[in-house]
Every structure is written in structure tokens, then in C-alpha cells.
Amino acid sequence: MKVHAIQTGFVRIKTAQVEGRGHGWSRRLAIFADPTWTDWLPTYAWAIDCSEGVIVVDTGQGAHLLESGKSLHPYVRWEVAFRIEPEQEIGPQLRALGVGPRDVKRVVLTHLHMDHDGGLAHFPNSEILVAPGELKIASGFAGRMRGYLPHRWPSWFDPAPLRLEARSFGPFAQSRRLTAAGDVIAVATPGHTADHLSIVADDGNTTYFFAGDTSYDERLMLAGKLDGVSADEGVSTATLDAIRNFVQSRPTVYLPTHDPQAAARLAGRQLAGAEV
Numbered sequence: 351m352k353v354h355a356i357q358t359g360f361v362r363i364k365t366a367q368v369e370g371r372g373h374g375w376s377r378r379l380a381i382f383a384d385p386t387w388t389d390w391l392p393t394y395a396w397a398i399d400c401s402e403g404v405i406v407v408d409t410g411q412g413a414h415l416l417e418s419g420k421s422l423h424p425y426v427r428w429e430v431a432f433r434i435e436p437e438q439e440i441g442p443q444l445r446a447l448g449v450g451p452r453d454v455k456r457v458v459l460t461h462l463h464m465d466h467d468g469g470l471a472h473f474p475n476s477e478i479l480v481a482p483g484e485l486k487i488a489s490g491f492a493g494r495m496r497g498y499l500p501h502r503w504p505s506w507f508d509p510a511p512l513r514l515e516a517r518s519f520g521p522f523a524q525s526r527r528l529t530a531a532g533d534v535i536a537v538a539t540p541g542h543t544a545d546h547l548s549i550v551a552d553d554g555n556t557t558y559f560f561a562g563d564t565s566y567d568e569r570l571m572l573a574g575k576l577d578g579v580s581a582d583e584g585v586s587t588a589t590l591d592a593i594r595n596f597v598q599s600r601p602t603v604y605l606p607t608h609d610p611q612a613a614a615r616l617a618g619r620q621l622a623g624a625e626v
């Protein structure tokens with residue numbers, strides 16, 4: 351197994367989104383009230399070259415996100431900013447790694463936020479897997495009102511439903527194998543969105559945990575600090591507790607989408623908790 355970190359540009363958000371303040375609706379409003387931006391954070395997608403070919407986890411940003419400032423949605427317009435060049439989209443970067451569009455058997459999305467589904471257009475020939483509940487809340491006009499960009503999905507976008515089974519995997523109550531060998535598994539990590547998924551890959555020595563946006567970095571996960579957009583704080587807390595239990599039970603490299611240390615951690619096989 352070989353894992354590639356693919357950085358699809360940068361994003362910046364408000365500090366109150368990275369680490370939530372207050373409770374309930376005031377947590378969401380705190381993002382709008384917060385004048386302080388984060389540094390430019392990376393947006394990673396991942397390619398897992400495994401027993402069954404290449405599985406891509408998330409598709410990163412697309413250059414269309416540079417138009418986000420024109421959006422009518424207040425969050426998209428005011429509370430997030432992107433940097434990306436067309437050649438930084440995932441398709442050209444995979445080709446540079448020698449991975450062509452037909453080599454990618456499957457694409458699995460942790461959730462459908464715009465910096466995770468922005469590169470879908472590069473995968474017209476792949477099977478694309480999305481949790482049914484996530485697809486439902488992201489679709490149509492209601493999805494746009496929630497800040498998703500379904501009108502930017504490719505016209506052919508018709509993902510296969512990734513239904514998790516009531517089969518526990520470590521501390522995670524629901525899971526589903528994505529390969530016959532069981533070396534790549536989807537697990538339920540609700541919180542950041544209600545149907546958020548994470549992907550676990552195991553090369554026999556090390557486990558890689560592709561965390562999506564369950565936390566914006568490893569420190570926040572280890573500290574059990576919730577983001578500012580999770581709708582249900584209890585659910586998010588339980589997910590972070592489960593991830594922490596998981597990484598402490600086996601040698602795991604923790605790989606959130608926007609963690610500035612993620613690529614270096616992957617390159618050095620640095621295990622979760624090793625830096626604190």
C-alpha cells in the first residue's frame with residue numbers, strides 16, 4: 351500500500367470555526383462575529399494505492415471556488431476564502447503521479463462540503479461513494495441554502511450510496527469494508543456533518559486515518575475540542591472520543607483534511623500523539 355497526500359490549494363476560515371465557542375446557535379453565529387482569520391490552511395485529498403487499485407479519498411478544491419466571494423450564501427460569501435490554481439486540482443496532480451483517470455477505481459467522499467467535492471469533474475469513470483444522508487442534505491435548493499454547491503457537481507454525478515453496516519470496527523459502531531481484503535474501511539464519524547465518514551487504511555504495520563473534517567488538526571482531536579459548525583455537540587464529542595481511543599489502541603497516522611502537519615506526518619509515518 352502506498353498513500354499519497356495531494357494538496358489542492360489553500361483555504362482560510364474564521365478561528366471560531368476551527369475551535370467552537372459557546373453552545374447551540376451562538377456557536378454558529380460566533381463564526382460570523384469573529385474578525386480573526388486562520389492562516390492559509392492546506393486542503394488535502396488522498397490517494398490510496400492498495401490491493402484493489404487506487405482509491406481516492408475526497409477530491410479537494412476546484413478552481414471554481416475562487417468565485418465563492420460572489421455567492422449569495424452568507425457563509426460562502428463572507429466566512430471562507432480559497433486559493434487554488436487549475437493545475438493544483440486533483441486530476442493534474444494524479445496524472446503527475448502516474449495515475450490516470452481510469453486507474454482510480456473508487457472515489458469516496460467524507461462529506462460533500464465544497465472543498466471536498468470540488469474535484470469531482472476529474473473522475474467521470476470512477477465509482478463515487480457518498481453516504482446517502484449526506485447526499486440528501488447537500489442536494490437541491492435546500493442543499494444550497496445549507497452552503498453546499500450541488501449546482502457545481504458534474505452533470506453526470508450520481509454517486510453510489512455508501513451504506514454503513516451495523517458492524518463495529520474498534521470503537522466505531524458502524525463500518526463497511528471498501529476492499530475484499532478489508533485493508534480499507536469506511537467508519538461513521540458523525541459531527542462536523544451528521545453523516546460524515548472517515549476512512550481507515552491499514553498496510554499491515556501502520557493504520558492511516560483519513561479524518562476529513564472531524565477535527566481541523568490533530569491537537570484538537572486529542573484535546574476533544576469541537577469545531578464551530580457541528581450541530582450536535584454530544585455526537586461530535588463521542589466521535590472525537592472514539593477516534594482518540596482508536597489512535598491510542600493501534601499505531602495510527604492521523605490525517606485531517608486541513609492539518610498543516612498532515613503531509614509531513616504521512617511522510618514520516620508519525621503516529622498520533624507523538625508530537626505532544
Ligand SMILES: [Zn+2]
Binds near residue numbers: 563
Ligand atoms: Zn467540511
